[in-house]
Amino acid sequence: MxxxxxxxxxxxxxxxxxxxxxxxxxxxALAMREERERRRMEFRASLARARAAQxxxxxxxxxxxxxxxxxxxxxxxQPARMVADLAGAR
Numbered sequence: 001m002x003x004x005x006x007x008x009x010x011x012x013x014x015x016x017x018x019x020x021x022x023x024x025x026x027x028x029a030l031a032m033r034e035e036r037e038r039r040r041m042e043f044r045a046s047l048a049r050a051r052a053a054q055x056x057x058x059x060x061x062x063x064x065x066x067x068x069x070x071x072x073x074x075x076x077x078q079p080a081r082m083v084a085d086l087a088g089a090r
Contacts, residue, residue: 053059
């Protein structure tokens with residue numbers, strides 16, 4: 001199979017600091033696509049299971065105060081998590 005990178009693809013490969021030839025880029029791109037598709041299918045399956053459980057009226061009841069505590073904890077942790085993510089990206 002012949003594959004030639006687009007100008008954007010070639011530019012991106014040059015920016016990564018690694019030497020990629022077009023023969024290396026295609027298998028890696030296909031592997032990345034397969035992994036993304038696998039994760040998407042897993043998510044869709046878990047969503048279908050959750051919807052089925054909801055239709056059967058299964059699950060947990062969550063009191064309003066518990067939901068407020070959960071969201072308050074999220075709001076408190078999120079800024080620190082964002083700063084940590086930004087620091088790790090550098």
